[in-house]
Amino acid sequence: MNYGPNPNSIYPNPNIKSLCYIKNIVKNPNIIIGDYTYYDDVNNPEDFERHVTHHYEFIGDKLIIGKFCAIGKGIEFIMNGANHRMNSVTTYPFNIMGNGWEISTPSLCDLPIKGDTVIGNDVWFGQNVTVMPGIHIGDGCIIGANTTVAKDIPPYSVAAGNPCRVIRKRFDDKMIEFLLKLKWWDWSPEKIFKNLDVLCSHDIEKIKELDKN
Numbered sequence: 001m002n003y004g005p006n007p008n009s010i011y012p013n014p015n016i017k018s019l020c021y022i023k024n025i026v027k028n029p030n031i032i033i034g035d036y037t038y039y040d041d042v043n044n045p046e047d048f049e050r051h052v053t054h055h056y057e058f059i060g061d062k063l064i065i066g067k068f069c070a071i072g073k074g075i076e077f078i079m080n081g082a083n084h085r086m087n088s089v090t091t092y093p094f095n096i097m098g099n100g101w102e103i104s105t106p107s108l109c110d111l112p113i114k115g116d117t118v119i120g121n122d123v124w125f126g127q128n129v130t131v132m133p134g135i136h137i138g139d140g141c142i143i144g145a146n147t148t149v150a151k152d153i154p155p156y157s158v159a160a161g162n163p164c165r166v167i168r169k170r171f172d173d174k175m176i177e178f179l180l181k182l183k184w185w186d187w188s189p190e191k192i193f194k195n196l197d198v199l200c201s202h203d204i205e206k207i208k209e210l211d212k213n
Contacts, residue, residue: 003193007035010046020045022071030055034067034121034185041073054081059113066121066139067185074128083112083133120155121185139180140170155180175204182210 005012019040023033039048061080084091085106095105114134126145136152144160156170198206
């Protein structure tokens with residue numbers, strides 16, 4: 001018996017070629033993707049890595065995305081390689097122009113490196129979202145279309161706008177704490193399958209029973 005699509009397939013539904021599980025097409029070892037996370041783009045979802053920009057091996061920063069994330073068309077994760085020196089007279093990157101200007105090459109400690117970009121589990125990104133370097137987005141968040149995320153977003157928040165702001169929490173604090181402990185995304189495919197009706201429900205009492213199953 002099948003308990004859902006194969007997480008190791010590129011196209012979970014062969015009839016929908018705009019949507020692919022990106023864990024299975026990403027080659028960069030510094031991009032780490034969880035099972036069932038997909039990118040949806042009618043213009044070639046397999047090009048997801050092109051949406052991770054300024055990602056240079058010598059910096060070593062990672063993009064980490066959890067399980068069961070839904071990523072809309074036009075996403076852009078801007079990594080730390082986009083940052084310029086900020087504590088000097090000019091921010092201009094003379095060194096990358098060559099022709100002798102490489103003598104001004106900054107060391108990594110001169111650059112405003114923000115660390116890894118970390119996206120939690122079960123995060124939904126609308127279309128054309130931009131995520132700035134080093135951002136952390138918590139489990140269960142919803143990020144609205146055309147948003148630029150420049151600050152960390154706490155779990156189970158709805159955030160949107162430019163600049164991005166948290167509009168509201170999806171649940172009260174007690175429920176959020178419960179869901180973060182539940183971690184349904186770590187369940188076996190069989191357990192998820194057997195509890196789909198509750199996972200897709202808004203019945204709070206039924207949801208609270210999940211940890212007893």
